Amino acid sequence: MHIPDGFVSLPVAAATGLASMVGLGIALGRSQDAFGIRRAPVLGLTTAFIFAAQMINFPVAGGTSGHLLGGTLAAITLGSPWAGTLCIATVLIIQAVLFADGGITALGANIFNMALIGVWVGWGLTQTLQRLFGGHRGRLPVAAGIAAGISIVVAAVACAIELALSGTAPPLLVLPAMAGVHILIGVGEGLITGGVLAYLATARPDLLPGNQEQFKGWVVPVVSIFLIAGVLSLAASASPDGLERVAENLGFIKLAENVRVQVPTPLADYGIEGLGLIGTSIAGIVGSIVCFGVAFGIAQLVRPNNA
Secondary structure, eight states: OOTTSSSOOHHHHHHHHHHHHHHHHHHHHHGGGGGGTTTTTHHHHHHHHHHHHTOOOOOTTTEEEEEEEOEEEEHHHOOOOOHHHHHHHHHHHHHHHHHSSOSTTTTHHIIIIIIIIHHHHHHHHHHHHHTTTTOOGHHHHHHHHHHHHHHHHHHHHHHHHHHHTTSSSOOOOOOOOHHHHHHHHHHHHHHHHHHHHHHHHHHHHGGGGTTOOOOOOOHHHHHHHHHHHTGGGGGOOOOOHHHHHHHHTTTOOOOOOOOOOOOOOOTTTSSOOHHHHHHHHHHHHHHHHHHHHHHHHHHHHHHHOOO
C-alpha cells in the first residue's frame, strides 16, 4: 500500500503531509508514559521486526501479493497507539529514504494511511472487541487479529479516496478495487498479528505491556529479526502488491514512472547492485539495524526524565 511518487496530487500530498506532521508531533508528546527504561528496547525490536516482516510479500488471489502493515501489532505490543504511530512512521520514513519504497512526495500520505489510520483503527477495534469478549487476556490475539484485518481495508479505502481526490482514478472504480484486494491481504494481516501476539503471550510475555517480568534478553528476538530480514525475505512473492495491481488494472501505473523523487541510495529496492540475493539479505539486515537504532533513539528522547 506504499504510494509512490506521482499517484497523489500536490494538494493531497500537502494536506496529508501536514496532518501526518501534526499527528507525529502529538505522538511524540503523548508517548512519554509508554517508555521507561524497561520498555525502550521493545520499541526498537518491534520497529525492526515490522520492517523485516514487511519485506515478505505473501501471495493472494489473482497474481497479487500483500505484506504485513503491522499497525495493530505495534500498538498492542507497545501498549499505546501513539507509540504504534511512531513505530510505523519510523519504518515508512526509512523505507522511503534508504530503500526507495514509497514516494518521498507521498510520504505524508503513507504515514497518514498506515501510521495514523491503520494504527488507530486497529487499536480502537481491538479495545472494543476485547470488551465484547469479556476482557479475557487470552482472547487478545483473536481480537487483535480481527481488528488488524479490518484496519487494512480502512487504510486501503483512505488511500483510494486520496487517489480519487487527486484525479488519478475514478472513485467508483478505485474504491471497490482497493477495498476488494485488501480484504484478502487483511486476512493475512490478521493471521500474522494474532499468531505473533499468541506466541509472545506464551513465550515472551516480557515483551508485552502490563507484565512485570524482567526483559529476558536480546538473543532470540535479534536472531529472529535477522532471519526474517536476511533469509525469509528471499522467498517473498514477486507478484505486484495490492496498490500496484489496482494501478495496473486501472491504467495509472505509469504515473509512478513519470515522476520519481529518489534520494540516492545503494539500497534501492532492497538490494545492492551486482550482489543478487546476498544484496537483498544485506539490505534487510542493515534496514533492521537502522530501524532499531532510530526507534531506540526515539524511545530515549521521549522517555520521562525519572523513568
